[in-house]
Amino acid sequence: MKRILILFLLPIVLCATSYVNAQVEFKLQQLSTHLHVLYGQGGNIAISVGKDGIYLVDDQFAKLSDDIKAQVSKLQPGATEFVINTHHHGDHTGGNENFAKAGSHVIAHHNVYRRLKDKHGEGSQFLPVISFSKDMTLHFNGEHASIWHYANAHTDGDVVIFYEQANVVHTGDIFFNLSSLPFVDVDSGGSLDGVIAAVSSILERIDDKTKVIPGHGPVTNKSGLLEYKMLLEQAKKIMLVAIEKHTTLDAVVAAQPLAELKLSYSNWLPQERVTRLFYRSLTSSANSQE
Ligand SMILES: [Zn+2]
Numbered sequence: 292m293k294r295i296l297i298l299f300l301l302p303i304v305l306c307a308t309s310y311v312n313a314q315v316e317f318k319l320q321q322l323s324t325h326l327h328v329l330y331g332q333g334g335n336i337a338i339s340v341g342k343d344g345i346y347l348v349d350d351q352f353a354k355l356s357d358d359i360k361a362q363v364s365k366l367q368p369g370a371t372e373f374v375i376n377t378h379h380h381g382d383h384t385g386g387n388e389n390f391a392k393a394g395s396h397v398i399a400h401h402n403v404y405r406r407l408k409d410k411h412g413e414g415s416q417f418l419p420v421i422s423f424s425k426d427m428t429l430h431f432n433g434e435h436a437s438i439w440h441y442a443n444a445h446t447d448g449d450v451v452i453f454y455e456q457a458n459v460v461h462t463g464d465i466f467f468n469l470s471s472l473p474f475v476d477v478d479s480g481g482s483l484d485g486v487i488a489a490v491s492s493i494l495e496r497i498d499d500k501t502k503v504i505p506g507h508g509p510v511t512n513k514s515g516l517l518e519y520k521m522l523l524e525q526a527k528k529i530m531l532v533a534i535e536k537h538t539t540l541d542a543v544v545a546a547q548p549l550a551e552l553k554l555s556y557s558n559w560l561p562q563e564r565v566t567r568l569f570y571r572s573l574t575s576s577a578n579s580q581e
Contacts, residue, residue, distance in 0.1 A: 326454060328510055335510075337459075351386055352381070383506070400423065404418055443480050446479040447480025451493060462493060467506060499514075526552060530573055547562065
């Protein structure tokens with residue numbers, strides 16, 4: 292019995308050890324004179340360096356803050372002045388407290404402030420010190436970075452950053468560039484129609500030379516984002532047909548309508564979860580006019 296228990300526990304212990312020892316591989320990619328993207332673990336980070344200082348878009352997980360700072364200092368020494376959060380999820384805001392302690396000012400939408408306050412409490416250094424409702428512009432490092440709120444897309448607090456001079460856009464998790472379907476956080480005010488509307492709006496604002504930083508996955512361009520939009524629209528169409536035919540959530544899930552797209556899915560976001568989230572989004576009262 293004891294031996295069986297040990298054999299059973301062994302893989303768990305090994306998993307835990309390899310997780311702790313796992314080295315996160317960081318990769319820096321230059322997009323313009325002042326702008327870089329940092330891939331690590333969690334949401335992609337944009338780094339602006341220049342004569343005014345340093346600012347980031349998103350800061351991944353708390354345990355990575357020192358590594359992220361080390362990566363940033365390869366580009367330019369000094370403290371990070373601002374961190375813009377694209378939304379409230381922990382793989383994009385986990386470093387907020389560490390960066391705030393190091394003197395950074397966190398900027399985010401009001402709904403990100405509200406959700407981080409609910410999670411971490413009033414006065415927490417995870418909270419933005421500057422929050423806004425619709426849009427704002429950061430005039431820094433010779434760049435005018437427009438920070439735009441898109442309502443009810445991936446969440447209810449999404450912002451997209453348009454770097455006009457560099458001709459780069461950071462979409463946050465409105466765009467998962469992983470050749471698959473995205474996470475629509477319907478429990479945090481997200482909706483599939485909102486994601487499609489936001490992607491359409493971003494496409495109207497960019498041109499063929501724009502570099503597109505997604506929330507996850509490699510940097511791409513306008514045609515990459517257009518492909519993603521077409522995939523979302525196709526998935527929506529398939530889901531609407533399935534909802535019409537099978538009616539209930541469980542019956543739609545059992546029918547596996549999205550299987551016809553032949554996509555691959557991550558462990559944390561399998562096809563069934565995507566189906567459930569899309570169903571809930573497409574059948575919620577907010578979408579009843581669709
Ligand atoms: Zn997210």
